[in-house]
Amino acid sequence: MNEHKPLVHIVKRTDIRWWKAWIIRLLSVAAALIVCAAVIYAIVKLNPLKVYGSMWNGAFGTKRRSWVTVRDTMMLLCIGIGLAPAFKMRFWNIGAEGQILIGGVATAACMIFLGKLMPTWLLLIVMFAASIAAGAIWGLIPALFKARWNTNETLFTLMMNYVAIQLTSFFVSLWEHPAGSNSVGIINQSGKEGWFPALLGNQYTLNVIIVTILTLGMFIYLRYSKHGYEITIVGESERTARYAGISVKRVIIRTMCLSGAICGVSGFIAVSGASHTISTATAGGRGFTAIIVAWLAKFNAFVMILISLLLVFLEAGAGQIASDYNLNEYASKIIIGIILFFILGSEFFINYRLVFRRKESTR
Amino acid sequence: MEYAVQMKNISKSFGSINANSNVNIDIYKGEILALLGENGSGKTTLMNILSGIYYPDSGQIFVSGKEVSISSPKEAFNHHIGMIHQHFKLVDVFSAVENTVLGIEDEKFDLKAATKRIEDICGRYGFEVNPQQKVYDMSVSQKQTLEIVKALYRGADVLILDEPTAVLTPQETQRLFNVIRSMKADGKSIVIITHKLNEVMEISDRVAVLRKGHYIGEVETKDTDPQKLTDMMVGRAVSLNIRRTDPVNPVKRLEVNNLSVRNSEGVQVLKNISFTAYGGEILGIAGISGCGQKELLESIAGLQKAESGSSIKYYAPDGSVNEMIGLKPAEIMDMGVHLSFVPEDRLGMGLVGSMGMSDNMMLKSYRNSPGPFTDRSPSKKLAETVKEELEVMTPSINTPVRKLSGGNVQKVLVGREISAVPTVLMTAYAVRGLDINTSYTIYNLLAEQKEQGVAVIYVGEDLDVLIELCDRIIVLCGGELNDVVDARTVSKEEIGYKMTYLTGRGSDPREDKQ
CATH class of the missing domain: 3.40.50.300 (P-loop containing nucleotide triphosphate hydrolases)
Known part of the structure; x- marks a missing residue:
């Protein structure tokens, strides 16, 4: 046989069973843990199993930690759900940060100015509506420009983030409390007006309920509604959409309003259901992290739950090992990086397989 | 006659589809070989293997009697094999000569010398190429000529042309055929991939026929006729008549x-x-x-x-x-x-590649059902009907149409339009x-x-x-x-x-x- 024959060549898979794909993904996580173990041992000479235990501890170690993990997962998931329709339409909405902030500002405004005027249930509804409107407007503006003048939505949504950040700092200094603190402080701390009520004995039940409804709704919307069908077509090819008689502009505008609105709702949840304050850090980069959630899940709302949980778990775990072992944040970030790298890399093995040179083919 | 290339027992599969199974093909020096077969019969795959685009799952390739392994187009050129693809691989903003030298590493970058060599090649075979002309100013036929010159410049002795006449007028086709004949006279081997029988009869010396990835046989062109070739290609007798009635009450x-x-x-x-x-x-x-x-x-x-x-x-x-x-x-x-409209660009416009047949069927009619949700049952039924009547080869009506072969995609589109x-x-x-x-x-x-x-x-x-x-x-x-x-x-x-x-x-x- 010829010695030039390559050792390995890459062949595209045409289709793969779903369970095989999941085995590959699980194997990649296992491989990631093994590599991380080696790295951990090599760098800090710690027992990797103990480090993993400490990661688990950071996310689920106590009841309170578990609930924080759930709360953060719901928050990330909510943003991912908001981004899914935009990205499915191939509209690169990287403006979730701004949409969250502006939804949060609207929520905080309601809490501050309407808190004493109406009962909590009504206030919650008003805040919900206000955050939807604010987020939708923040999504609508780039969509209008895209539909009318074909502006680049990536740059536009990105710049809208900075506008939102500046607006937020403006309102923070306007509503500063106590004076000189350069923060809004906990809003309505005494009367808890506009705070999510504790349902079924837990503070975060309402977060879970709202996000679950949104997740289910988005799954159905994208898969079974006419709107969802149109979004898929526009995302695939605008020419096909026009050929089918779809008004591409209308779909872009409508979908971005929806996307912005749901991101606005995440701002509502962040302010009213979690931190009870507003600052430029309210979004905290989650508007970008959620892009990973939406894409990795291929816009499947249920898969997004898993991915949000994974990301939040890694984040919490990294924080925990940093404090447990006196490591700096970077060491734990390396571990997150390795795990994400393996999970993303597994997609390659799902789409392609390697064919090795066969030894027995010498004749 | 002497062998230029021999391909032995070549097999290549994509997933569950066998594009080539145990194909044997010989190309002689100084001949024009027509590689005939229907779409999806594996002609292009076979030639892509020879030109280094795909790597075969098994089989051997001999060039001038010596076994070789071709794992990239570059290696193919080292063995003096060049392919002109249906979709030209040219850089629009570059001139003819710049495109020609693009990617050649083991040669001094000297556009003057290159221009000289291009002119030599043109003079030798009767090409008309202006080395300084930019590709974006060229007609389709000029681009094709440039692709051939590019291959010759790289020293190709075996030239593979994938459906070269699909984009040409009858006059341009004749010009191409003249050039092909003069290359043959110079001792080059030319392989033409085609399914146009009249062209096979006109230009080729020998015809090799593939059907569904299998090698069916080869014949001397002078011993055959279009009907015989069609029967080999399709595997059964096919009537080549179109029924045309006179218009009634237009x-x-x-x-x-x-x-x-x-x-x-x-x-x-x-x-x-x-x-x-x-x-x-x-x-x-x-x-x-x-x-x-x-x-x-x-x-x-x-x-x-x-x-x-x-x-x-x-x-x-x-x-x-x-x-x-x-x-x-x-x-x-x-x-x-x-207006039922079958656009030129099937996947770019008429169909949504990531959707299955079923969902594509309702592309224009999904609005007609009441309520905010799509009603998928009529399109499912229609998809089944079209699949059966036009014999669409697809694993299921939910398989993304992107994964179907070109012919099957076209059937889906035509079927939907006629059903409206x-x-x-x-x-x-x-x-x-x-x-x-x-x-x-x-x-x-x-x-x-x-x-x-x-x-x-x-x-x-x-x-x-x-x-x-x-x-x-x-x-x-x-x-x-x-x-x-x-x-x-x-x-x-x-x-x-x-x-x-x-x-x-x-x-x-x-x-x-x-």
């Missing part, structure tokens, strides 16, 4: 007047086109690709903005007359104008990429539509078919309507001539009679 359906269109770059692509289409006849549109055919059909479908002064009138079966310019595609559908019961049916390149059998199925479906009184507008590239299938043919040349000819009396050469040279405005023969 009724005016579309009247196009002074239609002018500019594309998005502001270039005028259609100039003052006027013609009439009748229900009960097939109106052919001939022209070199890119001469306004696409824009013409898109204007009628409401997808192109026409210049002011243009008019397209639709004569509905109930007697009402409506102007269609300025209406949106959806409005054209809503007002009862049934149109009054005007426009098709562009309806059989591009289809095997012979299916092509004839489609021709007969169109003929059937015509007999039912549908006004069929057929944009095609195979002039033989246009002449056999249509009643009248509009010839476009550079965006202008050059002539309207009677398909029953016109010759292929005459149409070819009118596609390339403006002969002054011809009149519509039917218009004269009335």
